[in-house]
Amino acid sequence: MEATASTVLALPGSQVRVAMRKHHAHLSDEALVALVARGDEDALTELYDRVSRIAYGLALRVLRDERHAEDAVQEAFLQVWRSAASFRAERAKASTWILTLVHRRAVDLVRREERRQAEPLDGEDTAGAAPEQTEEAAWLRFERERVQSALGQLPDVQREALELAYYGGFSQSELAERLGVPLGTIKSRMFAGLARLRELLDESAQEGSWKPEFTS
Amino acid sequence: METGIHELTAGYALDALDPEERSAYEAHLPGCEQCQGELESFWTTTEALAVAASGPAPSTALRERILADVRAEPLVVVPFEPRRRRLVPVLAATAAIAAVVALAVGLWASDLSSQLDDSRAALERERANAAVLADPDAHSVAFQKGTGRLVVAADGHAVLVLDGLARAPAGKTYETWILAGGPPVPAGLFPGSGGREVVGVDGSVRDGYLVAVTLEPAGGVDVPTSQPVVTSEPI
Numbered sequence: 001m002e003a004t005a006s007t008v009l010a011l012p013g014s015q016v017r018v019a020m021r022k023h024h025a026h027l028s029d030e031a032l033v034a035l036v037a038r039g040d041e042d043a044l045t046e047l048y049d050r051v052s053r054i055a056y057g058l059a060l061r062v063l064r065d066e067r068h069a070e071d072a073v074q075e076a077f078l079q080v081w082r083s084a085a086s087f088r089a090e091r092a093k094a095s096t097w098i099l100t101l102v103h104r105r106a107v108d109l110v111r112r113e114e115r116r117q118a119e120p121l122d123g124e125d126t127a128g129a130a131p132e133q134t135e136e137a138a139w140l141r142f143e144r145e146r147v148q149s150a151l152g153q154l155p156d157v158q159r160e161a162l163e164l165a166y167y168g169g170f171s172q173s174e175l176a177e178r179l180g181v182p183l184g185t186i187k188s189r190m191f192a193g194l195a196r197l198r199e200l201l202d203e204s205a206q207e208g209s210w211k212p213e214f215t216s
Numbered sequence: 217m218e219t220g221i222h223e224l225t226a227g228y229a230l231d232a233l234d235p236e237e238r239s240a241y242e243a244h245l246p247g248c249e250q251c252q253g254e255l256e257s258f259w260t261t262t263e264a265l266a267v268a269a270s271g272p273a274p275s276t277a278l279r280e281r282i283l284a285d286v287r288a289e290p291l292v293v294v295p296f297e298p299r300r301r302r303l304v305p306v307l308a309a310t311a312a313i314a315a316v317v318a319l320a321v322g323l324w325a326s327d328l329s330s331q332l333d334d335s336r337a338a339l340e341r342e343r344a345n346a347a348v349l350a351d352p353d354a355h356s357v358a359f360q361k362g363t364g365r366l367v368v369a370a371d372g373h374a375v376l377v378l379d380g381l382a383r384a385p386a387g388k389t390y391e392t393w394i395l396a397g398g399p400p401v402p403a404g405l406f407p408g409s410g411g412r413e414v415v416g417v418d419g420s421v422r423d424g425y426l427v428a429v430t431l432e433p434a435g436g437v438d439v440p441t442s443q444p445v446v447t448s449e450p451i
Contacts, residue, residue, distance in 0.1 A: 038379070039356065048279060053273050054267050055266075056272075056274035061269040066275075069274075070278045070281075073274065073278060073282075074278060078285050078289070091256060092256055099263055102266075140267065147264050165231075166232070167265075173234050175232070187227060190227055191227075193226075194229065194262075198257065198261040201261060201264050
Protein backbone atom coordinates (compact mmCIF):
# COMPACT_ATOMS: atom_id res chain seq x y z
CA MET A 1 0.00 0.00 0.00
CA GLU A 2 1.22 3.44 -0.76
CA ALA A 3 0.28 4.56 2.73
CA THR A 4 2.85 2.12 4.07
CA ALA A 5 5.60 3.62 2.04
CA SER A 6 4.82 7.21 2.87
CA THR A 7 4.47 6.43 6.58
CA VAL A 8 7.86 4.84 6.47
CA LEU A 9 9.43 7.64 4.50
CA ALA A 10 8.10 10.24 6.90
CA LEU A 11 9.92 8.71 9.87
CA PRO A 12 12.73 11.08 10.83
CA GLY A 13 15.91 9.05 10.88
CA SER A 14 17.74 11.36 13.24
CA GLN A 15 15.20 10.75 15.99
CA VAL A 16 15.62 7.05 15.56
CA ARG A 17 19.38 7.45 15.84
CA VAL A 18 19.14 9.47 19.01
CA ALA A 19 16.83 6.83 20.45
CA MET A 20 19.38 4.15 19.54
CA ARG A 21 22.21 6.01 21.25
CA LYS A 22 20.08 6.35 24.37
CA HIS A 23 19.43 2.66 24.19
CA HIS A 24 23.15 2.01 23.94
CA ALA A 25 23.86 4.13 26.98
CA HIS A 26 22.39 1.39 29.16
CA LEU A 27 24.49 -1.38 27.69
CA SER A 28 27.65 -2.76 29.25
CA ASP A 29 30.96 -2.18 27.51
CA GLU A 30 31.02 -5.87 26.64
CA ALA A 31 27.57 -5.75 25.02
CA LEU A 32 28.73 -2.75 23.01
CA VAL A 33 31.72 -4.69 21.72
CA ALA A 34 29.36 -7.47 20.63
CA LEU A 35 27.34 -4.89 18.68
CA VAL A 36 30.51 -3.44 17.16
CA ALA A 37 31.33 -6.93 15.93
CA ARG A 38 28.08 -6.73 13.94
CA GLY A 39 29.04 -3.44 12.36
CA ASP A 40 27.15 -1.11 14.70
CA GLU A 41 28.74 2.34 14.41
CA ASP A 42 26.68 3.80 17.23
CA ALA A 43 28.00 1.15 19.59
CA LEU A 44 31.56 2.07 18.65
CA THR A 45 30.80 5.75 19.23
CA GLU A 46 29.39 4.99 22.65
CA LEU A 47 32.47 2.94 23.54
CA TYR A 48 34.70 5.74 22.31
CA ASP A 49 32.86 8.28 24.41
CA ARG A 50 33.32 6.11 27.48
CA VAL A 51 37.00 5.24 27.04
CA SER A 52 38.52 7.98 24.88
CA ARG A 53 39.63 10.25 27.68
CA ILE A 54 41.66 7.56 29.39
CA ALA A 55 42.86 6.15 26.07
CA TYR A 56 44.08 9.53 24.90
CA GLY A 57 45.67 10.37 28.24
CA LEU A 58 47.54 7.08 28.15
CA ALA A 59 48.73 7.55 24.57
CA LEU A 60 49.78 11.11 25.34
CA ARG A 61 51.71 9.97 28.38
CA VAL A 62 53.65 7.48 26.31
CA LEU A 63 54.08 9.53 23.14
CA ARG A 64 54.19 13.08 24.59
CA ASP A 65 52.86 14.53 21.39
CA GLU A 66 49.21 15.32 20.78
CA ARG A 67 49.20 14.36 17.13
CA HIS A 68 50.95 11.07 17.69
CA ALA A 69 48.70 10.31 20.64
CA GLU A 70 45.60 10.91 18.52
CA ASP A 71 47.06 8.67 15.82
CA ALA A 72 47.56 5.87 18.33
CA VAL A 73 44.00 6.16 19.63
CA GLN A 74 42.61 6.32 16.10
CA GLU A 75 44.50 3.21 15.02
CA ALA A 76 43.52 1.35 18.17
CA PHE A 77 39.83 2.11 17.64
CA LEU A 78 40.05 0.98 14.04
CA GLN A 79 41.48 -2.24 15.45
CA VAL A 80 38.55 -2.44 17.87
CA TRP A 81 36.20 -2.10 14.91
CA ARG A 82 37.99 -4.76 12.91
CA SER A 83 38.62 -7.33 15.61
CA ALA A 84 35.62 -6.92 17.92
CA ALA A 85 34.49 -10.41 16.92
CA SER A 86 37.65 -11.86 18.44
CA PHE A 87 37.09 -10.20 21.82
CA ARG A 88 36.41 -12.74 24.58
CA ALA A 89 34.47 -11.24 27.44
CA GLU A 90 35.40 -14.12 29.73
CA ARG A 91 39.07 -13.18 29.39
CA ALA A 92 39.01 -9.45 30.10
CA LYS A 93 36.76 -6.46 30.48
CA ALA A 94 36.13 -4.57 27.27
CA SER A 95 37.74 -1.42 28.65
CA THR A 96 40.84 -3.41 29.59
CA TRP A 97 41.00 -4.87 26.10
CA ILE A 98 40.67 -1.48 24.41
CA LEU A 99 43.27 0.15 26.64
CA THR A 100 45.61 -2.76 25.96
CA LEU A 101 45.25 -2.09 22.23
CA VAL A 102 45.86 1.63 22.73
CA HIS A 103 48.92 1.02 24.87
CA ARG A 104 50.41 -1.53 22.48
CA ARG A 105 49.90 0.89 19.61
CA ALA A 106 51.45 3.78 21.52
CA VAL A 107 54.47 1.71 22.54
CA ASP A 108 54.99 0.46 18.99
CA LEU A 109 54.84 4.07 17.74
CA VAL A 110 57.17 5.45 20.37
CA ARG A 111 59.73 2.78 19.66
CA ARG A 112 59.55 3.46 15.96
CA GLU A 113 59.69 7.21 16.40
CA GLU A 114 62.39 7.02 19.01
CA ARG A 115 60.70 9.94 20.59
CA ARG A 116 61.24 8.87 24.14
CA GLN A 117 62.68 11.35 26.50
CA ALA A 118 65.10 10.30 29.16
CA GLU A 119 63.26 11.27 32.29
CA PRO A 120 60.29 9.44 33.73
CA LEU A 121 57.20 11.59 34.10
CA ASP A 122 56.14 12.44 37.58
CA GLY A 123 52.52 12.29 36.49
CA GLU A 124 51.63 15.62 38.02
CA ASP A 125 51.66 17.69 34.86
CA THR A 126 48.02 17.14 34.02
CA ALA A 127 46.74 17.29 37.58
CA GLY A 128 47.65 20.96 37.76
CA ALA A 129 45.02 21.95 35.20
CA ALA A 130 41.84 23.61 36.40
CA PRO A 131 39.90 20.86 38.15
CA GLU A 132 36.74 19.82 36.39
CA GLN A 133 33.66 19.19 38.44
CA THR A 134 32.13 16.35 36.48
CA GLU A 135 31.63 12.98 38.09
CA GLU A 136 33.97 11.38 35.58
CA ALA A 137 36.71 13.91 36.29
CA ALA A 138 36.29 13.39 40.01
CA TRP A 139 36.54 9.65 39.65
CA LEU A 140 39.63 9.92 37.44
CA ARG A 141 41.30 12.18 39.99
CA PHE A 142 40.44 9.73 42.75
CA GLU A 143 41.87 6.83 40.74
CA ARG A 144 45.00 8.76 39.81
CA GLU A 145 45.71 9.50 43.45
CA ARG A 146 45.00 5.91 44.45
CA VAL A 147 47.41 4.51 41.84
CA GLN A 148 50.10 7.07 42.58
CA SER A 149 49.85 6.34 46.25
CA ALA A 150 50.25 2.62 45.53
CA LEU A 151 53.21 3.28 43.22
CA GLY A 152 54.76 5.37 45.95
CA GLN A 153 54.76 2.39 48.29
CA LEU A 154 56.83 0.26 45.91
CA PRO A 155 60.60 -0.04 46.31
CA ASP A 156 62.20 2.61 44.11
CA VAL A 157 63.79 0.17 41.68
CA GLN A 158 60.46 -1.59 41.09
CA ARG A 159 58.54 1.64 40.61
CA GLU A 160 61.19 2.88 38.21
CA ALA A 161 61.01 -0.32 36.15
CA LEU A 162 57.20 -0.18 35.94
CA GLU A 163 57.03 3.52 35.07
CA LEU A 164 59.77 3.42 32.47
CA ALA A 165 58.22 0.35 30.87
CA TYR A 166 54.55 1.30 30.91
CA TYR A 167 54.70 5.08 30.55
CA GLY A 168 58.05 5.33 28.83
CA GLY A 169 57.62 2.47 26.38
CA PHE A 170 61.02 0.97 27.16
CA SER A 171 61.49 -2.73 26.55
CA GLN A 172 63.13 -4.92 29.16
CA SER A 173 66.43 -5.12 27.30
CA GLU A 174 66.46 -1.36 26.71
CA LEU A 175 65.90 -0.85 30.42
CA ALA A 176 68.68 -3.26 31.33
CA GLU A 177 71.06 -1.29 29.16
CA ARG A 178 69.84 2.08 30.32
CA LEU A 179 69.99 1.23 34.00
CA GLY A 180 73.16 -0.84 33.71
CA VAL A 181 71.73 -3.97 35.36
CA PRO A 182 71.37 -7.52 34.05
CA LEU A 183 68.27 -8.33 31.98
CA GLY A 184 67.26 -10.98 34.51
CA THR A 185 67.21 -8.35 37.23
CA ILE A 186 64.89 -6.15 35.18
CA LYS A 187 62.52 -9.05 34.57
CA SER A 188 62.41 -9.87 38.26
CA ARG A 189 61.86 -6.25 39.27
CA MET A 190 59.07 -5.88 36.80
CA PHE A 191 57.32 -9.05 37.91
CA ALA A 192 57.73 -8.34 41.61
CA GLY A 193 56.73 -4.70 41.11
CA LEU A 194 53.59 -5.47 39.15
CA ALA A 195 52.56 -8.23 41.56
CA ARG A 196 53.08 -5.91 44.53
CA LEU A 197 51.21 -3.08 42.82
CA ARG A 198 48.31 -5.46 42.22
CA GLU A 199 48.21 -6.27 45.93
CA LEU A 200 48.36 -2.63 46.96
CA LEU A 201 45.58 -1.69 44.55
CA ASP A 202 43.42 -4.57 45.77
CA GLU A 203 43.89 -3.39 49.33
CA SER A 204 43.07 0.22 48.55
CA ALA A 205 40.05 -0.81 46.50
CA GLN A 206 38.69 -2.65 49.51
CA GLU A 207 39.32 0.37 51.72
CA GLY A 208 37.80 2.82 49.27
CA SER A 209 34.18 3.52 50.10
CA TRP A 210 33.49 5.09 46.72
CA LYS A 211 34.21 2.91 43.73
CA PRO A 212 31.80 3.54 40.85
CA GLU A 213 31.84 1.35 37.77
CA PHE A 214 34.34 2.33 35.11
CA THR A 215 31.55 2.73 32.59
CA SER A 216 29.11 4.72 34.66
CA MET B 217 64.03 -22.57 33.52
CA GLU B 218 60.40 -23.20 34.35
CA THR B 219 59.86 -19.82 35.98
CA GLY B 220 61.41 -17.99 33.02
CA ILE B 221 58.47 -17.81 30.69
CA HIS B 222 55.94 -17.24 33.49
CA GLU B 223 57.95 -14.30 34.69
CA LEU B 224 57.51 -12.74 31.25
CA THR B 225 53.81 -12.31 32.03
CA ALA B 226 54.52 -9.00 33.75
CA GLY B 227 56.62 -7.72 30.87
CA TYR B 228 53.94 -8.81 28.43
CA ALA B 229 51.16 -7.06 30.35
CA LEU B 230 53.28 -3.90 30.36
CA ASP B 231 54.12 -4.25 26.62
CA ALA B 232 57.77 -4.30 27.63
CA LEU B 233 58.94 -7.52 26.02
CA ASP B 234 61.40 -7.41 23.15
CA PRO B 235 59.92 -8.70 19.88
CA GLU B 236 61.36 -12.22 20.08
CA GLU B 237 60.21 -12.73 23.63
CA ARG B 238 56.81 -11.29 22.83
CA SER B 239 56.43 -13.90 20.08
CA ALA B 240 57.69 -16.68 22.33
CA TYR B 241 55.28 -15.66 25.06
CA GLU B 242 52.32 -15.46 22.68
CA ALA B 243 53.17 -18.96 21.47
CA HIS B 244 53.32 -20.21 25.04
CA LEU B 245 50.17 -18.49 26.30
CA PRO B 246 47.36 -20.54 24.67
CA GLY B 247 48.60 -23.73 26.34
CA CYS B 248 49.24 -22.32 29.80
CA GLU B 249 46.27 -21.68 32.02
CA GLN B 250 48.49 -20.38 34.79
CA CYS B 251 49.87 -17.63 32.58
CA GLN B 252 46.42 -16.82 31.18
CA GLY B 253 45.05 -16.30 34.67
CA GLU B 254 48.05 -14.27 35.72
CA LEU B 255 47.88 -12.12 32.60
CA GLU B 256 44.19 -11.36 33.07
CA SER B 257 44.92 -10.30 36.59
CA PHE B 258 47.93 -8.17 35.58
CA TRP B 259 45.87 -6.50 32.88
CA THR B 260 43.55 -5.21 35.57
CA THR B 261 46.60 -3.65 37.20
CA THR B 262 47.90 -2.11 33.98
CA GLU B 263 44.41 -0.73 33.36
CA ALA B 264 44.73 1.10 36.65
CA LEU B 265 48.05 2.52 35.42
CA ALA B 266 46.24 3.64 32.25
CA VAL B 267 43.47 5.33 34.20
CA ALA B 268 46.09 7.11 36.28
CA ALA B 269 47.52 8.62 33.08
CA SER B 270 44.26 10.32 32.12
CA GLY B 271 44.52 14.01 31.40
CA PRO B 272 42.79 16.41 29.04
CA ALA B 273 40.10 15.08 26.71
CA PRO B 274 41.08 14.51 23.08
CA SER B 275 39.91 16.90 20.40
CA THR B 276 36.44 16.42 18.98
CA ALA B 277 38.09 16.04 15.57
CA LEU B 278 39.54 12.70 16.68
CA ARG B 279 36.06 11.27 17.20
CA GLU B 280 35.08 12.35 13.70
CA ARG B 281 38.26 10.89 12.19
CA ILE B 282 37.60 7.53 13.80
CA LEU B 283 34.02 7.50 12.53
CA ALA B 284 35.21 8.42 9.06
CA ASP B 285 37.72 5.55 9.22
CA VAL B 286 35.06 3.10 10.24
CA ARG B 287 32.67 4.18 7.52
CA ALA B 288 35.40 3.79 4.94
CA GLU B 289 36.03 0.19 6.04
CA PRO B 290 34.61 -2.64 4.03
CA LEU B 291 32.53 -4.90 6.23
CA VAL B 292 34.95 -7.74 6.01
CA VAL B 293 38.10 -7.56 8.02
CA VAL B 294 37.75 -9.92 10.98
CA PRO B 295 39.44 -13.26 11.53
CA PHE B 296 37.55 -16.03 9.77
CA GLU B 297 38.03 -18.53 12.58
CA PRO B 298 39.23 -17.85 16.10
CA ARG B 299 42.27 -20.04 15.61
CA ARG B 300 43.27 -18.72 12.23
CA ARG B 301 45.25 -15.52 12.57
CA ARG B 302 45.64 -14.47 8.96
CA LEU B 303 43.06 -12.24 7.38
CA VAL B 304 41.17 -13.78 4.53
CA PRO B 305 41.99 -12.26 1.16
CA VAL B 306 38.96 -10.59 -0.31
CA LEU B 307 37.39 -11.70 -3.58
CA ALA B 308 39.66 -14.51 -4.70
CA ALA B 309 37.99 -17.84 -5.44
CA THR B 310 34.40 -18.74 -4.71
CA ALA B 311 35.45 -20.08 -1.34
CA ALA B 312 36.94 -16.76 -0.46
CA ILE B 313 33.80 -14.97 -1.54
CA ALA B 314 31.76 -17.29 0.62
CA ALA B 315 34.16 -16.49 3.41
CA VAL B 316 33.52 -12.80 2.91
CA VAL B 317 29.82 -13.40 3.41
CA ALA B 318 30.58 -15.31 6.57
CA LEU B 319 32.85 -12.57 7.82
CA ALA B 320 30.48 -9.80 7.11
CA VAL B 321 27.55 -11.30 8.92
CA GLY B 322 29.39 -13.22 11.58
CA LEU B 323 28.45 -16.67 10.36
CA TRP B 324 30.82 -19.52 11.00
CA ALA B 325 31.91 -21.77 8.20
CA SER B 326 29.67 -24.63 9.25
CA ASP B 327 26.55 -22.52 8.91
CA LEU B 328 27.66 -21.32 5.56
CA SER B 329 28.58 -24.65 4.03
CA SER B 330 25.11 -26.01 4.68
CA GLN B 331 23.66 -23.00 2.93
CA LEU B 332 25.97 -23.44 -0.01
CA ASP B 333 24.91 -27.05 -0.39
CA ASP B 334 21.41 -26.00 -1.31
CA SER B 335 21.92 -25.46 -5.01
CA ARG B 336 24.00 -23.87 -7.66
CA ALA B 337 21.45 -21.06 -7.88
CA ALA B 338 21.86 -20.43 -4.21
CA LEU B 339 25.59 -20.29 -4.70
CA GLU B 340 25.18 -17.77 -7.49
CA ARG B 341 23.06 -15.62 -5.20
CA GLU B 342 25.66 -15.91 -2.46
CA ARG B 343 28.33 -14.77 -4.87
CA ALA B 344 26.31 -11.77 -5.95
CA ASN B 345 25.56 -10.90 -2.35
CA ALA B 346 29.19 -11.36 -1.39
CA ALA B 347 30.24 -8.99 -4.15
CA VAL B 348 28.03 -6.31 -2.59
CA LEU B 349 29.43 -6.94 0.88
CA ALA B 350 32.98 -6.91 -0.42
CA ASP B 351 32.56 -3.69 -2.42
CA PRO B 352 34.84 -1.18 -0.72
CA ASP B 353 32.62 1.64 -1.99
CA ALA B 354 29.43 0.11 -0.59
CA HIS B 355 27.37 2.16 1.83
CA SER B 356 25.45 0.69 4.67
CA VAL B 357 22.68 1.95 6.92
CA ALA B 358 21.01 0.53 10.00
CA PHE B 359 17.33 -0.28 10.22
CA GLN B 360 14.67 1.97 11.68
CA LYS B 361 12.71 -1.19 12.37
CA GLY B 362 14.10 -4.69 12.79
CA THR B 363 17.71 -5.72 13.43
CA GLY B 364 20.40 -5.68 10.78
CA ARG B 365 21.74 -3.48 8.03
CA LEU B 366 21.14 -2.54 4.43
CA VAL B 367 24.29 -2.61 2.32
CA VAL B 368 24.28 -0.99 -1.11
CA ALA B 369 27.13 -1.30 -3.60
CA ALA B 370 28.17 1.61 -5.78
CA ASP B 371 26.26 0.10 -8.73
CA GLY B 372 22.94 -0.06 -6.82
CA HIS B 373 23.02 -3.77 -6.03
CA ALA B 374 21.91 -4.22 -2.46
CA VAL B 375 21.62 -6.83 0.27
CA LEU B 376 19.86 -6.95 3.59
CA VAL B 377 21.88 -8.40 6.46
CA LEU B 378 19.11 -9.63 8.73
CA ASP B 379 19.46 -10.74 12.30
CA GLY B 380 16.85 -12.89 13.96
CA LEU B 381 13.96 -12.43 11.54
CA ALA B 382 11.79 -15.45 12.42
CA ARG B 383 10.96 -18.02 9.75
CA ALA B 384 7.74 -17.05 7.99
CA PRO B 385 4.70 -19.07 9.15
CA ALA B 386 3.17 -21.70 6.85
CA GLY B 387 1.39 -20.11 3.89
CA LYS B 388 3.35 -16.89 4.28
CA THR B 389 6.51 -15.41 2.81
CA TYR B 390 8.59 -12.34 3.41
CA GLU B 391 8.58 -9.85 0.59
CA THR B 392 11.20 -7.17 0.05
CA TRP B 393 10.23 -3.71 -1.23
CA ILE B 394 12.19 -0.81 -2.60
CA LEU B 395 10.75 2.51 -1.50
CA ALA B 396 11.66 5.38 -3.75
CA GLY B 397 8.90 7.81 -2.84
CA GLY B 398 6.26 6.33 -5.12
CA PRO B 399 4.45 3.02 -4.71
CA PRO B 400 6.65 0.29 -3.17
CA VAL B 401 8.40 -1.82 -5.82
CA PRO B 402 8.50 -5.61 -5.18
CA ALA B 403 12.12 -6.77 -4.77
CA GLY B 404 12.01 -10.48 -4.03
CA LEU B 405 10.67 -13.16 -1.68
CA PHE B 406 12.47 -15.11 1.03
CA PRO B 407 11.43 -17.45 3.87
CA GLY B 408 13.44 -16.03 6.79
CA SER B 409 15.71 -18.19 8.93
CA GLY B 410 15.40 -16.95 12.48
CA GLY B 411 19.16 -16.45 12.53
CA ARG B 412 21.57 -14.19 10.74
CA GLU B 413 21.22 -14.18 6.97
CA VAL B 414 22.04 -12.19 3.88
CA VAL B 415 19.16 -11.54 1.48
CA GLY B 416 19.70 -9.99 -1.92
CA VAL B 417 17.45 -7.16 -3.04
CA ASP B 418 16.12 -7.63 -6.59
CA GLY B 419 16.38 -4.21 -8.15
CA SER B 420 18.50 -1.14 -7.98
CA VAL B 421 18.72 0.88 -4.77
CA ARG B 422 19.73 4.51 -5.22
CA ASP B 423 20.55 7.38 -2.87
CA GLY B 424 17.63 8.33 -0.66
CA TYR B 425 15.78 5.05 -1.21
CA LEU B 426 14.67 2.77 1.62
CA VAL B 427 14.22 -0.98 1.65
CA ALA B 428 11.44 -2.61 3.66
CA VAL B 429 10.20 -6.15 4.28
CA THR B 430 6.61 -7.23 4.87
CA LEU B 431 5.01 -10.58 5.66
CA GLU B 432 2.75 -11.60 2.77
CA PRO B 433 0.75 -14.58 1.50
CA ALA B 434 2.90 -17.30 -0.09
CA GLY B 435 3.76 -16.45 -3.68
CA GLY B 436 4.01 -12.76 -2.91
CA VAL B 437 1.86 -9.77 -3.82
CA ASP B 438 2.20 -6.69 -6.01
CA VAL B 439 1.18 -4.24 -3.29
CA PRO B 440 2.07 -4.70 0.39
CA THR B 441 -0.83 -5.81 2.58
CA SER B 442 0.80 -5.35 5.98
CA GLN B 443 3.05 -3.01 7.90
CA PRO B 444 6.81 -3.60 7.44
CA VAL B 445 8.63 -5.90 9.85
CA VAL B 446 11.91 -4.42 8.62
CA THR B 447 12.52 -0.88 7.42
CA SER B 448 15.93 0.53 6.60
CA GLU B 449 17.12 4.07 7.06
CA PRO B 450 17.42 5.95 3.77
CA ILE B 451 20.64 4.97 2.04
